[in-house]
Amino acid sequence: MVHQILFIIFALMCVAGAVNLLRQSHPINSALSLVVVMASLALIYLLLGAEFLAAIQVIVYAGAIMVLFVFVIMLLNAGAEERSTGSRIALIVGVPGALVLGVLVGWIMISNNKLLGSVAISPTDFGETHFIARLLFRDFLLPFEVTSVLILIAIMGAVVLGRKES
Amino acid sequence: MVPLSWYLILSAVLFCLGVLGFLLKRNIITIFMSIELMLNAVNLTFVAFANYWNAHGGLLPSGKPVVGLSGHVFVFFVMVVAAAEAAVGLAIIIAVFRTRETLNVDRVNLLKL
Numbered sequence: 001m002v003h004q005i006l007f008i009i010f011a012l013m014c015v016a017g018a019v020n021l022l023r024q025s026h027p028i029n030s031a032l033s034l035v036v037v038m039a040s041l042a043l044i045y046l047l048l049g050a051e052f053l054a055a056i057q058v059i060v061y062a063g064a065i066m067v068l069f070v071f072v073i074m075l076l077n078a079g080a081e082e083r084s085t086g087s088r089i090a091l092i093v094g095v096p097g098a099l100v101l102g103v104l105v106g107w108i109m110i111s112n113n114k115l116l117g118s119v120a121i122s123p124t125d126f127g128e129t130h131f132i133a134r135l136l137f138r139d140f141l142l143p144f145e146v147t148s149v150l151i152l153i154a155i156m157g158a159v160v161l162g163r164k165e166s
Numbered sequence: 167m168v169p170l171s172w173y174l175i176l177s178a179v180l181f182c183l184g185v186l187g188f189l190l191k192r193n194i195i196t197i198f199m200s201i202e203l204m205l206n207a208v209n210l211t212f213v214a215f216a217n218y219w220n221a222h223g224g225l226l227p228s229g230k231p232v233v234g235l236s237g238h239v240f241v242f243f244v245m246v247v248a249a250a251e252a253a254v255g256l257a258i259i260i261a262v263f264r265t266r267e268t269l270n271v272d273r274v275n276l277l278k279l
Contacts, residue, residue, distance in 0.1 A: 003167065003168050004167075004168050007168045007172065007173075011172070011176045014176065014180060015176070015179055015180070015183070018179075018180055018183040018184070018187075018203060019183065021183070021187060021196070021199065021200070021203065022183060022186060022187050022190065022191070027193050027195045027196050027199075027269075030195075030196045030199055031195075031199060034199050034202065034203065037180070037203065037206065038206060041206055041209075041210060044173070044176075044210065045210075045213055047168075048173070048213050048214060048216075048217045049217055049220070050213050050216070050217075050238055050241075052238065053209075053213060053238055053241055053242070056242070056245060057209075057245075060245050060249060061202075061206070061245065061248075064249065065202065065248065065249055065252045068252055068253065068256055069195065069198075069199060069252070069256070072195065072256045072259060072260065073195055075260070076195075076259070076260065076263050076269065078193065078195060078269050081191065081192045081193040081196065081269075081270065082192065082270060083192065084192055084270070084272045090189040090190050091190060093189075094185070094186060094189035094190060095186065095190075097185075098182040098183075098185045098186045098189070099182070101178075101181075101182055101185065102178055102179055102181075102182035105174075105175070105178035105181075105182075106175045106178055106179075109171040109174045109175050109178070110171060110175070112171065113169055113171045116169065116170040116171050116174070116218065117169075117170055117218065117221065117222075118167045118168060118169045118170060119167070119168050119169075119170055119173065119214070119217050119218075119221070120167050120221075126217075126220045126235075127216075127235070127238060131235055132235060132238055132239065132242070135235050135236070135238075135239055136239055136242065140239050143243065147243060147246045147247070150246070150247065150250055151246065151249075151250050153250075154249075154250035154251075154253050154254050155253065157253075157254045157257065158253040158254050158256075158257040159257075161254070161257035161258055161260070161261045162257040162260050162261065164264075
């Protein structure tokens with residue numbers, strides 16, 4: 001019962017943040033509502049027994065990435081967005097499309113409800129950091145090393161793109 | 167006890183809101199934030215199914231929780247790639263803004279900077 005109440009609270013926070021992201025016209029308001037979405041997703045990860053992921057969701061997503069976004073919004077002095085004809089076509093075609101997609105996926109999930117089972121808050125140590133660390137540094141060592149190259153390339157790309165041409 | 171389908175439906179709702187934001191918003195930074203929202207929705211699916219595998223005995227014969235925790239490792243990699251993508255994408259936005267003086271995607275209709 002407590003689990004269900006907590007899930008509903010965090011899920012409503014998530015959806016409210018996402019809807020507010022769409023409603024706001026100023027990007028800084030959208031960025032702050034995305035922080036709400038990410039923080040409540042971290043709490044939902046905790047309900048699913050993923051402590052490590054909840055921590056890095058807050059640190060990496062709500063912390064680092066969103067600070068980068070807010071920094072760029074401040075740097076470019078971004079104002080409120082202007083509506084144009086392109087967005088009206090997207091409104092006519094996109095809203096029914098996304099609605100159909102959402103209803104379809106939701107219907108599939110509800111019809112397979114028995115098969116999927118349910119989630120319980122268990123006292124097991126599933127999702128603890130040392131299990132993930134063992135998996136990451138033993139079974140997924142090569143992908144882990146490749147991502148370090150990826151990040152290096154991303155840093156160099158960001159520096160090259162952001163540099164002022166002289 | 168919460169049905170797993172609730173988590174998956176929440177994920178689908180967040181993904182659809184991300185798609186809507188991508189289609190409706192005209193500000194390039196907000197469009198980029200919608201992409202992050204979609205990535206988060208997919209991450210939630212990964213974590214939910216990791217929990218499902220764990221509940222259904224996702225253990226290899228050696229006792230390692232490989233199958234169950236693989237979902238967590240995938241989310242880890244998605245976060246790494248999202249961070250790299252955010253750095254490069256925001257650098258591109260700054261480069262576009264420097265030449266166009268606008269963040270409206272309707273006015274950014276040429277591939278050249």
